[in-house]
Amino acid sequence: MVESAGGEPDDGTAEVLDRPLPDGVRRRVVQIVSDGFGGLTPAELPAQLRQYARFTPTRRAKFAGNAMAAALEGDTLFRQRIGERLREAQPELAGALDAGAPPPAADPLDVAAAAYVLRPAGWVKLVAAAGEEAQRADAERADEETRAELERLRAELAAARGQTRAETERLRAELEAARREAESMHRKLRGALSDVKRGEAALRKAAAETEAVRAEGQAQVSAAESEARRLKARLGETEAALEASRKAAREGRSVEDMRVRLLLDTVLEAAQGLRRELALPPVSVRPAETVDAVEPGRMSPKDIAARALSENDPAILDQLLALPQAHLVVDGYNVTKTGYPTMPLEKQRLRLLGSLSQLALQSGAEVTCVFDGAELAAPVLLAPPRGVRVLFSKPGVTADELIRQLVRAEPPGRPVVVVSTDREVADGVAKAGARPVASVVLLKRLSRS
Secondary structure (H helix, E strand, O other): OOEOOOOOEOOOOOOOOOOOOOHHHHHHHHHHHHHHHOOOOHHHOOHHHHHHOOOOHHHHHHHOHHHHHHHHHHOHHHHHHHHHHHHHHOHHHHHHHHHOOOOOOOOHHHHHHHHHHHOOOOHHHHHHHHHHHHHHHHHHHHHHHHHHHHHHHHHHHHHHHHHHHHHHHHHHHHHHHHHHHHHHHHHHHHHHHHHHHHHHHHHHHHHHHHHHHHHHHHHHHHHHHHHHHHHHHHHHHHHHHHHHHHHHHHOOOOHHHHHHHHHHHHHHHHHHHHHHHHOOOOOOOOHHHHOOOOOOOOOOHHHHHHOOOOOOOOHHHHHHHOOOOOEEEEEHHHHHHHHOOOOOHHHHHHHHHHHHHHHHHHHOOEEEEEEOHHHOOOOOOOOOOOOEEEEEOOOOOOHHHHHHHHHHHOOOOOOEEEEOOOHHHHHHHHHOOOEEEOHHHHHHHHHOO
């Protein structure tokens, strides 16, 4: 081999490749280095490649390709050693390259890779020519592939166009059928809407008639319930009167006799009270008494008018209880919840009954206190105070109804005083002939005791 003046062999190493190594040539170069790698000792390898000494050629080409290409380009001694291994492996190709006549039948990429490693004279042209040939082959192959792809795409396009035309015709037929079906459905829908409107009108009419029938039925039920309650109350009164009659018969006297006797006592005591009120003398009228004059102690009409009391004056209750055979009926809870509503019911009852006992003792009147049995959580164990009758209404009967029964049980003409703030109770007993008094009046009177 001929050497240059600088001591290097004159093998074309002075030539420089002015363009990047083509990819195909580079892959063949890496493969040549990887194949010749195993014939070198670790000392003959560049330091950066010693770690790949035990790799197989395939793994070296895969993992150390860049490092081997860089070492081959930068380390002349390493390139010469690889070139020697290549000459041993492919002597014919190496000899042809040295002679400057590469084999015409050889692969241009193999020729370019071997020329790049061996660096014979004119190797740059061989590499460039191989690169151009590879590019030309790639271009031709790409062109063939492009033409094939174009033909395939044209065929697919023609098939797609035919399929599209068929699909379009099918969709047009389906669209026409859907349009006809939609028109038919619209006609049916309009008919159904008309039927729905007629049905809604009929439903509203039926609902109105049903509501009218329901209202009439409710009114009849309410009337029937009211009548049933009234008949039940009358039945209770009748049963109570019958029981009283039986009791009176057992005692040897009738209820009417008792009522007549009580009324007679009332009339007699009223006559005596009227005699005292008018200050009539116990003797018959004397002629001298017919003379118009003013006697001492005789009250004039002005004096009587001056005695008028306010409706809420507790003195009016004293006057009413002073009447002969007066009967005081008290709506118990109405009075207690007006006067002391915060107390427990048991203490309310005891406080009221204790005050009524003193009032009965002071006035001498008959006193009955009525409580609503519905307010009770359990039966009441109560010893009635002296002079006061204590009654609780039965289940299903209110205290107001029991008070009305007591008033109706009294004979006409007997003074009955009912204490209650309930306007319905007051109006009812007033129609029955009793005298209603507000609960506040009784509370004021009891506070004076």
